[in-house]
Amino acid sequence: xxxxxxxxxxxxxxxxxxxxxxxxxxxxxxxxxxxxxxxxxxxxxxxxxxxxxxxxxxxxxxxxxxxxxxxxxxxxxxxxxxxxxxxxxxxxxxxxxxxxxxxxxxxxxxxxxxxxxxxxxxxxxxxxxxxxxxxxxxxxxxxxxxxxxxxxxxxxxxxxxxxxxxxxxxxxxxxxxxxxxxxxxxx
Amino acid sequence: xxxxxxxxxxxxxxxxxxxxxxxxxxxxxxxxxxxxxxxxxxxxxxxxxxxxxxxxxxxxxxxxxxxxxxxxxxxxxxxxxxxxxxxxxxxxxxxxxxxxxxxxxxxxxxxxxxxxxxxxxxxxxxxxxxxxxxxxxxxxxxxxxxxxxxxxxxxxxxxxxxxxxxxxxxxxxxxxxxxxxxxxxxxxxxxxxxxxxxxxxxxxx
Numbered sequence: 001x002x003x004x005x006x007x008x009x010x011x012x013x014x015x016x017x018x019x020x021x022x023x024x025x026x027x028x029x030x031x032x033x034x035x036x037x038x039x040x041x042x043x044x045x046x047x048x049x050x051x052x053x054x055x056x057x058x059x060x061x062x063x064x065x066x067x068x069x070x071x072x073x074x075x076x077x078x079x080x081x082x083x084x085x086x087x088x089x090x091x092x093x094x095x096x097x098x099x100x101x102x103x104x105x106x107x108x109x110x111x112x113x114x115x116x117x118x119x120x121x122x123x124x125x126x127x128x129x130x131x132x133x134x135x136x137x138x139x140x141x142x143x144x145x146x147x148x149x150x151x152x153x154x155x156x157x158x159x160x161x162x163x164x165x166x167x168x169x170x171x172x173x174x175x176x177x178x179x180x181x182x183x184x185x186x187x
Numbered sequence: 188x189x190x191x192x193x194x195x196x197x198x199x200x201x202x203x204x205x206x207x208x209x210x211x212x213x214x215x216x217x218x219x220x221x222x223x224x225x226x227x228x229x230x231x232x233x234x235x236x237x238x239x240x241x242x243x244x245x246x247x248x249x250x251x252x253x254x255x256x257x258x259x260x261x262x263x264x265x266x267x268x269x270x271x272x273x274x275x276x277x278x279x280x281x282x283x284x285x286x287x288x289x290x291x292x293x294x295x296x297x298x299x300x301x302x303x304x305x306x307x308x309x310x311x312x313x314x315x316x317x318x319x320x321x322x323x324x325x326x327x328x329x330x331x332x333x334x335x336x337x338x339x340x341x342x343x344x345x346x347x348x349x350x351x352x353x354x355x356x357x358x359x360x361x362x363x364x365x366x367x368x369x370x371x372x373x374x375x376x377x378x379x380x381x382x383x384x385x386x387x388x389x390x391x392x
Contacts, residue, residue, distance in 0.1 A: 042197060042226065042229065042258065042259050042260050043197070043253065043258065043259070044197050044198070045196065045197055045198045045200075045251065045253070045258075046198075050373070050377075050385075051373065051376045051377055051380065051381060052377075052380055052381055052382060053381075053382050053383065054377060054381055054382075054383045054384065054385050054386070054387040054389075055383065055387045055388060055389040055390060056383075056387075056389050056390070067390060068390040071390045071391060072390070072391065072392050083262065083266065084262075084265060084269075084297045084298075084300040084301040084304060085296060085297050085300040086256050086257070086262070086293075086294075086297040086300075087256065087262070088262070088266070089259050089260070089262035089263035089266055092253075092254075092256065092257075092258075092259035092262050093259035093260075093263075095254050095259075096253050096254055096258060096259050098254065099254065100390070101390065103385065103386060104373050104385075105370050105373055105374075105385065106285075106286075106366045106369060106370055112285075112287060112290075113285050113286050113287060113362070113366065114285075116386075118386060118387075118388060119388055119390075119391055137300065137303075138300060141293065141296045141297060141300060144293050144296070145255055145256060145293050145297075148255035148290075148293050149254065149255050152254065152255060153254075
């Protein structure tokens with residue numbers, strides 16, 4: 001199983017969950033990308049990836065490599081501090097560059113308008129958020145965002161979980177395991 | 188009262204026009220206006236934005252929807268402002284290219300959550316669909332009216348009224364027509380200018 005881990009923690013912060021996922025790096029099927037240390041330019045909203053160079057972003061940087069790795073993975077794990085209920089800007093700069101992987105055309109999907117899929121198969125998606133202080137409302141928004149993403153990014157399976165940084169390591173480990181299992185992913 | 192428009196788009200499209208329309212209505216209400224392109228903060232640092240926010244009483248974020256949320260540079264700006272915007276009032280205008288405005292709902296909650304975290308008074312948000320395409324050359328009448336209603340309330344320090352929210356969210360053309368036209372335009376543009384077929388799969392090994 002090819003697993004891509006996209007770590008969206010800013011450089012000056014860390015999490016126990018991050019440490020747990022870093023352990024998985026030893027597995028040859030796992031690639032861990034620390035986005036804070038990766039120079040990725042922001043999506044300019046030019047729509048070239050839909051209209052001029054379909055499927056490819058015109059910005060030639062690591063953002064392109066991440067999008068390429070994304071679509072060729074069996075599972076992608078997104079890791080982020082829960083930021084105003086959503087993702088950190090560090091994770092989002094990579095996620096904004098994923099739109100070449102879907103097609104600009106509109107279609108009806110699950111009763112709503114969405115973009116047409118570009119590829120026959122997309123990776124399973126595991127979206128993990130970490131809260132330093134428990135915030136129920138923030139967690140609810142996070143789950144909602146993960147669900148919205150799963151409608152637009154066509155993952156074969158999806159799981160999301162909000163962890164509290166205060167959780168003990170062993171409890172965190174089993175929580176991570178069950179979140180991964182929910183999307184059919186094992187590390 | 189001083190109002191600062193936070194431009195959340197890296198482009199100069201629908202978000203700019205909507206934001207400026209609200210700013211024009213706020214100016215009519217006697218407010219002093221200023222605007223800042225959030226994407227500039229990525230290169231020039233956040234100091235300039237922070238001082239503009241310090242001088243403002245009301246913050247208006249106008250932003251497009253990127254992957255169900257705010258664009259990365261907009262989130263980066265909000266991260267920078269989380270400890271520097273206490274006591275301000277805040278409202279947001281979000282727009283998306285989908286025909287249904289509900290796609291913006293989660294991003295609007297994220298704006299509200301930022302306001303809560305930063306200690307701003309949340310005065311609500313407006314959600315528009317069908318992107319810049321449906322706004323027309325000048326803004327349509329319903330958008331202008333909704334902006335005016337919102338501005339009247341915001342100038343009094345009140346939340347954006349429901350009527351303004353509903354008017355802004357109204358679909359200018361039926362969904363089926365929008366999909367037909369947009370998909371047609373997409374196909375035509377790719378046929379004419381595209382360097383690969385519209386359904387190319389360049390990243391697949």
